[in-house]
Amino acid sequence: MRVTMIGAGYVGLVSGACLADFGHNVTCIDKDAGRVAALNRGEIPIFEPGLTDLVEANVRQGRLAFAVTGSDIGRAEVVFIAVGTPSRRGDGHADLSFVYGAVREIAPQLSRTAVVVTKSTVPVGTGDEMEHILREERPDAEIQVVSNPEFLREGAAIRDFKHPDRIVVGTDDARARDVLTEIYRPLYLNAPPIIYVSRRTAELIKYASNAFLATKVAFINEIADLCEQVGADVQEVARGMGLDNRIGSKFLHAGPGFGGSCFPKDTTALLKTAQDNGVALRIVEAVATVNEQRKRAMARKVLAALDGSVRGRTIAVLGLTFKPNTDDTRDSPAFPLITALHDLGATVRGYDPAGMEQAKPHLPSVIYCHSAYDAAEGADAVVIATEWEQFRALDLARLKSVMAQPVIVDLRNIYRADEMKRANFRYFAVGRPGVE
């Protein structure tokens, strides 16, 4: 099928490349001319494992192309909207200006029977408003608006797109439903369930899913706090819980709080929707509050590890992205931690395998380093903020030899206390008391 993808960011680029790989003819359109020029030179503007090869192969085979906003999309049968929906300043509602802007831009060009599919995460009712805009702009046409929320995770995005747990299609229109079925037909071999629901239901499934996962993270983080007080080990608690199929082991890793481009903004937007509709989502409210407080509180862990003060001390922070295998630093828990350390008078040396360029404008006073060992040079403590593979097996003797004192604060629980003890480190983790 002829597909246009509006927005060539983390979701649009991955989805576009995967749909091309399924055999569809895809054009990814972005308003960022620099991004499009880079893509046309074969440069991938984001870090996502496997994406460079996938894009290159599909461009070479003539199924994937890139163009700037305003380019011709007239022949596309399906137009996906994958633009950003960040938090709106002031009230936390999802900022839908990019979505509505994109709809207005494409409206004059759409074929009379095009299907417009929203991949962006949008609040309930957004599809209705998009339909309203299209009816206004194109009274001649029978364009359908479908909700098809995306569940891929950065860092494993291609695998997630090609092997989804489920595909959610929100429409009441039979023709649109057939078009979406055809789009995802290449996945039938893997037989993922396709759930056909109403558009509003589809929109809410996405927010409810993210809020639920965020709840698991916030829950285990609070249990970690309790573990520290009562002498239990949160990793063993999580394992003991997660083996119960009704609970599941995913998203039960205690750490510095959730971040990223989705959970924080999506929980806030869901709360806003609930508020606007006179419904109290008290659990989600608590999750958002608990998580916000937790991120900055992580600095207290570093303080405790350095006997109550970091003033004049040097702290190495390993990992600036919100999780490994991405260059995305949006709402990364490392940021409030670093800001708090700065506020407390510390010098911060930072290293991240992929996220330093994104971090620099937000954290200009960090000393950016070339490696974990470079960051640890002269440091009074190393803080592991993101569990990149390359931080999992650091040469502890080498690390110790360059540090001012051997202290590690492991906010991701990736090391074992006994190996740290053998290497003569003072070791602090999350929800594992007595590991020092």
Ligand SMILES: NC(=O)c1ccc[n+]([C@@H]2O[C@H](COP(=O)([O-])OP(=O)(O)OC[C@H]3O[C@@H](n4cnc5c(N)ncnc54)[C@H](O)[C@@H]3O)[C@@H](O)[C@H]2O)c1
């Ligand atoms: N990143 C994720 O892991 C993820 C996962 C699932 C869902 N989502 C949702 O998908 C949506 C996109 O997220 P993202 O992370 O890919 O965002 P992003 O910021 O990486 O990409 C958005 C892109 O859209 C482009 N854009 C904005 N307005 C445009 C317009 N009018 N025409 C053409 N291009 C335009 C921007 O230039 C940018 O390149 C959001 O709603 C997000 O919540 C994201």
